[in-house]
Amino acid sequence: MRRVSAPQPRGNVQQIPAYVPGRPPSPREDLVVYKLSSNENPYPPLPGVVAAAHAAVEEMNRYPDMGSAALYAELAARLDVPVGDLAAATGSVALIYQLLAAYCEPGDEVVHAWRSFEAYPIAITTAAARGVRVPLTAEARHDLDAMAAAITDRTRVVLLCTPNNPTGPALTQGEVDAFLAKVPARVLVVLDEAYLEFVRLDPSRGQALDAIGTYRRHDNVVVFRTFSKAYGLAGFRVGYAVAHAEVAAALRAVSLPFGVSAVAQAAAIASLEAQPELLERVDGIVAERERLVAGLAEVGWHVPDAQGNFVWFDLGEKAAAFAAAADAAGVVVRPFAGEGCRVTVGEPEANARLLEVAAAFSRD
Template sequence: MSTPQPRAHVERIPAYVPGRPPTTRPGTTTYKLSSNENPYPPLPGVVEAAHRAVDTMNRYPDMGSTLLYAGLSDRLGVPVEDLAAGTGSVALIYQLLTAYCDPGDEVVHAWRSFEAYPIAITSAGAVSVRVPVDADGRHDLDAMAAAVTDRTRVVMVCTPNNPTGPSVTQSELDAFLARVPSHVLVVVDEAYLEFVRMDDAVDGLATYRGRPNVVLFRTFSKAYGLAGFRVGYAVAPAPVAAALRAVSLPFGVSTVAQVAAVASLDAEQALLERVDALVVERDRVVEGLRQVGWRVPSPQGNFVWFDLGARTAAFAAAAEEAGIVVRPFAGEGCRVSIGEDEANTRLVDVAARFGPDGDVAPL
């Protein structure tokens, strides 16, 4: 007897592997450094605003995200018509591919890069064209430009790149965009933009204003610490933003999430102070790793990358033994979030014992 079958490409969708939480260990404080979460509690006023919003949970959310769009429009200096919200920036990836890709169309992106890219691309029935990052974990934009064909509809530029850490520069991005046909959408995925500290950093807003095929993806999950509420947004030319809104899940961004995001925008000064503190910790970790012989890619997000190859599982196990959980990518390396000060210190200690080339020493 025949049974209902999903579309053929559904069986090819890779599984998303979330960061695993730590196992409780009596007498030891354990830390989750596997999901690039902000270790700080919500910003002042955000919890209170969210609690007030809960009182209206019997009502549907504002499908137009009116207050959120108004707050973003004012903060960024962009028209409301150029904004589209989603349940995290990952939802916007799905929305954009749904709106712009037919089955068999190609999407070019660096690899390794954000794990959700090939999942969303395959879900849309499109073809994932993976261009290897270079030895320093950076986008090879020349190779990505060369990979664009007449079947390419979208290019993803993740900057800073998750999980390897480096960002592209504005000069590199401009040169790349000059080589991409104007009918191809280029997504500049800026989930970690608040953590960037580098010369010639990408100015996403100026780039989108100057090119009708550039889309920015941003999120409240990382720097703003609202990962549990799932709020992301796109800044795009009005026709692209309209297409993203057209294919969005109705009422997808909850009332509580919208209110918390607006309250977080109002508390931006406190946010920036926390981001600065995380950047200081990131720099301390990198300096500590370099002092014990590690060469890690230049991190511009709130995480560091260990290129470990076959030693990946052993490093993850050594970290867990020390009470910290990292995110291993089998056979490639580990991404480790910048977390609480004690967790970061433990990471450097684990890396020192493990060594960049040798076996792990015992605790």
């Protein structure tokens, strides 16, 4: 029993929900197993990245550049934004924490869709803020009208995950423009684009979102991006925000000193320099995604519009059973209890096995 006189954390700390990472597969002798549970890029680092990382490792006795000057210069040139409008962090997850720490007083509200990125409620509770969850539409999309209606005098931040993790649909430019017209200028709106590179929006659905252009037109818009997904640097933890100078400065002010390692910075710069190879690799993953979605349709599944490197199975209480069936076939997926399963687009063999599982799975 804990002593009453023992030091106690703040009350909100005891309410922080646990982050559930994608489970790795257990080795098997009878077949190759695949991890499709964490939305990782299944392919090795881009050309030049390993060499750049090795060079940085040779100077591990030195602190990294706390100002990320070389990375900022590269990003500023490629995005055509001022260096002062950038803030780097250990993945876009860290940027969420930093933004809420900088802008939310205890009890302030943060509006977000649900289900959406699992880290949102964790970061909100850590900041002692109050999350306002707005249910997705029947098509597993953000209900932007309902989200706008949920904004109150206590709302400080709105989080828009596009494409939405774990369900897949992406927001259009028209949708975001109409939403921003309803949002008070004092409220920060985050365009969380962790899966930006995979978006291939059908023109019939609307114009693809230009997040950088949107930030240029709105002082209260913040763009989050990461090197973890398309660039394949999940193990190095580096992401960045694009925001107007005052917001970017606030993000940097609350960041962990020396948080982005020298190796991560070097790898990120080398990845940016390998843009042609990146685009070719992403096109391959998108082609596999489309093949997977078409194959699922052939066996009777209709998944939400998949614009990330994953697909969503709306399974309700059968989520655990589907995950178990996939596991038995040597494919580990990410179940969300009572809701569904998110499955990363992996190697062709992994995707083929997933199709076999889906075809055989009974939804009755």
